[in-house]
Amino acid sequence: MKKSIWMPVSISVVMLMAACGGGEEKKAEEKASTAETTAPAADNSMVADVTGKGKELMAAQDCATCHKETEKVIGPSFKEIAAKYPSNPENIATLADKIISGGSGNWGEIPMAPHAGISKSDAEEMVKYILTVK
Numbered sequence: 631m632k633k634s635i636w637m638p639v640s641i642s643v644v645m646l647m648a649a650c651g652g653g654e655e656k657k658a659e660e661k662a663s664t665a666e667t668t669a670p671a672a673d674n675s676m677v678a679d680v681t682g683k684g685k686e687l688m689a690a691q692d693c694a695t696c697h698k699e700t701e702k703v704i705g706p707s708f709k710e711i712a713a714k715y716p717s718n719p720e721n722i723a724t725l726a727d728k729i730i731s732g733g734s735g736n737w738g739e740i741p742m743a744p745h746a747g748i749s750k751s752d753a754e755e756m757v758k759y760i761l762t763v764k
């Protein structure tokens with residue numbers, strides 16, 4: 631009697647645990663770049679805000695003179711940049727510094743002009759957006 635009651639319960643507990651564990655691992659991966667929020671719903675809206683903000687910030691700058699979303703102009707397309715760098719905190723920080731200080735050598739000899747007036751956090755928002763372009 632006891633067994634027939636507990637068997638299905640323990641099976642479904644195991645399945646639940648497996649389902650939760652898998653979900654959390656996946657979430658942790660997705661969150662590696664944003665790292666602050668916990669709830670999946672809040673996470674999604676954060677990402678939407680972040681990309682929107684980065685795009686807006688770039689619209690106020692000269693980026694479009696040299697960069698397009700999918701075509702190479704003077705600089706690499708955002709799609710190429712996103713393909714080269716996974717969106718993680720190190721890449722976001724490095725690329726943000728590069729936007730501010732300028733530089734060359736990763737894509738060719740043509741240098742990117744420095745943008746000394748952009749704050750580090752704004753530059754990071756721009757990179758977060760660029761790295762979502764697929």
Ligand code: HEC
Pocket residue numbers: 688691692693694695696697704705706711725728729733734735736737738739740741742743745756757760
């Ligand atoms: C004068 C042209 C020019 C402008 C303006 C410009 N870029 Fe670039 N950008 C380049 C070139 C050229 C490269 C490739 C540099 C290299 O080979 O390392 C580049 C590279 C990049 C990279 C990749 C850096 C790397 O190390 O791989 C990012 C990210 C980037 N630009 C973002 C921006 C953003 C954001 C803006 C606007 C604030 C901007 N760029 C404005 C020309 C430009």
